[in-house]
Amino acid sequence: MIIVKKKPIEEIIEEVRDFGRILILGxxxxxxxxxxxxxxxxxxxxxxxxxxFIARGNEKVIEEKxxxxxxxxxxxxxxxxxxxxxxxxxxxxxxVGVQFTAEKYLTTPLIPGVNTVCLGANEDRGLWTERxxxxxxxxxxxxxxxxxxxxxxxxxxxxxxxxxxxxxxEISKDVDCAWQxxxxxxxxxxKLDDYEKLAPVKDWSTDRAGGPRTVTREDVKI
Amino acid sequence: xxxxxxxxxxxxxxxxxxIGVTSECGPPRGSDPEEVKRKGLLIKDxxxxxNVTDNQTxxxxxxxxxxxxxLKLMGIEPVLQMVTRDRNRVALQSDILGAASFDIxxxxxxxxxxxxxxxxxQGQNVHDLDSMQLVQTVRYMRxxxxxxxxxxxxxxxxxxxxxxxxxxxxxxxIRVPRLAKKIASGAEFIQTQCIYNLxxxxxxxxxxxxxxxxxxxxIMAGMTxxxxxxxxxxxxxxVPGMDVPDELxxxxxxxxxxxxxxxxxxxxxxxxxxxxxVSGVSGFHxxxxxxxxxxxxxxxxxxxxxxxxx
Amino acid sequence: MRLKIPxxxxxxxxxxxxxxxxxxxxxAFEKGADGVYVVGCMEGDCHYxxxxxxxxxxxxxxxxxxxxxxxxxxxxxxxxxSSGEGPLFAQxxxxxxxxxxxxxxxxxxxxxxxxxxDAA
Numbered sequence: 114m115i116i117v118k119k120k121p122i123e124e125i126i127e128e129v130r131d132f133g134r135i136l137i138l139g140x141x142x143x144x145x146x147x148x149x150x151x152x153x154x155x156x157x158x159x160x161x162x163x164x165x166f167i168a169r170g171n172e173k174v175i176e177e178k179x180x181x182x183x184x185x186x187x188x189x190x191x192x193x194x195x196x197x198x199x200x201x202x203x204x205x206x207x208x209v210g211v212q213f214t215a216e217k218y219l220t221t222p223l224i225p226g227v228n229t230v231c232l233g234a235n236e237d238r239g240l241w242t243e244r245x246x247x248x249x250x251x252x253x254x255x256x257x258x259x260x261x262x263x264x265x266x267x268x269x270x271x272x273x274x275x276x277x278x279x280x281x282x283e284i285s286k287d288v289d290c291a292w293q294x295x296x297x298x299x300x301x302x303x304k305l306d307d308y309e310k311l312a313p314v315k316d317w318s319t320d321r322a323g324g325p326r327t328v329t330r331e332d333v334k335i
Numbered sequence: 336x337x338x339x340x341x342x343x344x345x346x347x348x349x350x351x352x353x354i355g356v357t358s359e360c361g362p363p364r365g366s367d368p369e370e371v372k373r374k375g376l377l378i379k380d381x382x383x384x385x386n387v388t389d390n391q392t393x394x395x396x397x398x399x400x401x402x403x404x405x406l407k408l409m410g411i412e413p414v415l416q417m418v419t420r421d422r423n424r425v426a427l428q429s430d431i432l433g434a435a436s437f438d439i440x441x442x443x444x445x446x447x448x449x450x451x452x453x454x455x456x457q458g459q460n461v462h463d464l465d466s467m468q469l470v471q472t473v474r475y476m477r478x479x480x481x482x483x484x485x486x487x488x489x490x491x492x493x494x495x496x497x498x499x500x501x502x503x504x505x506x507x508x509i510r511v512p513r514l515a516k517k518i519a520s521g522a523e524f525i526q527t528q529c530i531y532n533l534x535x536x537x538x539x540x541x542x543x544x545x546x547x548x549x550x551x552x553x554i555m556a557g558m559t560x561x562x563x564x565x566x567x568x569x570x571x572x573x574v575p576g577m578d579v580p581d582e583l584x585x586x587x588x589x590x591x592x593x594x595x596x597x598x599x600x601x602x603x604x605x606x607x608x609x610x611x612x613v614s615g616v617s618g619f620h621x622x623x624x625x626x627x628x629x630x631x632x633x634x635x636x637x638x639x640x641x642x643x644x645x
Numbered sequence: 646m647r648l649k650i651p652x653x654x655x656x657x658x659x660x661x662x663x664x665x666x667x668x669x670x671x672x673a674f675e676k677g678a679d680g681v682y683v684v685g686c687m688e689g690d691c692h693y694x695x696x697x698x699x700x701x702x703x704x705x706x707x708x709x710x711x712x713x714x715x716x717x718x719x720x721x722x723x724x725x726x727s728s729g730e731g732p733l734f735a736q737x738x739x740x741x742x743x744x745x746x747x748x749x750x751x752x753x754x755x756x757x758x759x760x761x762x763d764a765a
């Protein structure tokens with residue numbers, strides 16, 4: 114899923130200061146699962162903002178709404194009938210949701226309430242970790258199911274580099290060396306011989322380097 | 336390994352069966368060329384070629400290529416170090432051609448320390464290619480006379496290509512397979528990480544030799560004299576992938592502070608003398624960090640002076 | 646057993662402090678409460694294993710938010726006691742009451758009263 118992190122409330126306060134009527138808009142998908150932008154977080158942020166402005170004698174209308182998804186026309190249409198009731202929207206969706214909402218409601222200022230961090234997994238209670246950088250051409254079949262693009266600080270395709278120590282990355286003792294994990298898994302799969310296959314120069318044109326990416330499916334287009 | 340592929344003096348010496356000697360010179364953190372020239376002159380007659388580091392430890396410095404040109408113009412043969420951290424495949428290929436235009440005949444291909452260690456911790460890293468893919472790229476440009484994109488190169492770069500190897504980093508079991516991979520990707524010489532644990536290094540060389548790797552590429556053992564017990568401890572504890580045995584630290588600690596530097600030189604000389612006899616070791620890469628003036632003493636006392644005429 | 650406790654707070658009963666969500670605490674302040682304290686079982690004695698640990702985390706989160714919005718994180722507190730400790734409950738209530746009185750009314754309540762007065 115897409116992993117996001119709540120923005121500090123002070124930052125949001127600064128952004129909304131000049132608006133009188135504000136909608137806090139949550140999303141029921143990834144950001145709900147990573148506990149940063151779902152219905153609960155919408156309630157909390159709205160309550161906190163109301164208190165902040167009331168305590169300063171500057172009461173605002175701050176309302177709450179959480180959509181099934183902000184990355185889909187269908188659900189975003191749900192707020193069209195009330196859109197003129199608000200001077201601004203604080204979206205707690207990922208960067209995709211914020212932009213898609215902004216595209217739809219051209220004249221309503223949109224403020225992101227979270228920082229979009231990565232594509233990752235819920236590794237443990239309160240711990241979300243990166244697993245994919247959407248490079249657009251998956252090599253996991255050749256790397257023991259562990260991704261050097263997202264999990265090696267140098268994106269080394271033929272690793273590990275000389276900085277691997279006791280299974281950890283040179284940038285921090287808290288970061289696993291992706292290539293140690295790859296070697297371990299290749300061993301477990303009895304495929305360590307594959308290690309010596311040289312990974313060819315990667316085609317990064319499917320990565321962000323190739324410009325904004327699209328998937329077009331003529332077979333499902335109507 | 337007898338036909339010469341380039342005009343490199345280092346290649347000639349190694350292929351003639353001599354023990355090769357290289358050292359390194361870190362470009363200054365400024366634009367004064369005199370510093371490069373001064374370091375070059377100090378070691379000129381004691382080594383076959385001088386590595387010029389590429390923004391080592393991710394600290395911004397004078398460009399490796401420019402410093403190489405200064406050395407080359409003084410008649411010193413440089414080894415251009417290039418890291419994949421800062422440049423994409425366009426810039427790398429372009430710099431390779433730039434180096435070749437000055438007839439810089441050697442290159443060492445590296446991934447480079449992560450930028451978080453340097454003065455631009457907030458910067459991007461590139462890693463469009465990795466170090467092995469850079470080796471492949473240079474070999475492709477030289478041997479096929481083509482760019483990665485497939486077009487012909489007019490006057491392809493004639494460059495003797497090396498890679499680094501760390502015999503000590505984890506996981507140890509793939510250290511030799513990794514060396515094999517670097518050689519398979521086209522590395523003709525290998526300069527290793529600083530060696531302090533001779534037994535482990537010998538084991539690595541032996542395993543490499545068993546696989547025939549020492550016949551396919553020249554292994555140059557990395558040597559760094561220690562200036563003090565403090566440096567020894569720092570190397571042991573803080574530098575990733577470094578193996579400094581406790582006895583060495585104890586030996587350094589056992590001499591008075593003002594004698595420690597000399598002790599460090601002595602250790603380095605003893606290590607070179609011991610490793611000279613090891614089959615599969617083709618040369619030494621002496622990295623006297625900000626201590627270039629000691630290289631002549633180390634080379635002489637190790638019995639590696641005068642350097643052979645290639 | 647009759648114990649004297651301050652009469653100026655309202656008790657909201659929950660099956661477990663793990664049921665208390667961050668928003669419940671914030672809403673209480675939004676509605677004008679001067680302080681909120683949550684009384685849970687002894688740590689390690691939760692019937693649902695970790696309900697009171699979750700509550701503690703949420704109290705900490707609430708305190709942080711209250712600090713940031715200018716209400717003051719010291720107005721919210723978590724206590725732990727076992728079900729037989731009536732006197733201790735009374736003592737915690739007195740302690741909390743004294744602390745809140747010392748802090749004075751919550752800025753939200755002050756602002757709301759001012760609003761009412763201005764409107765009148």
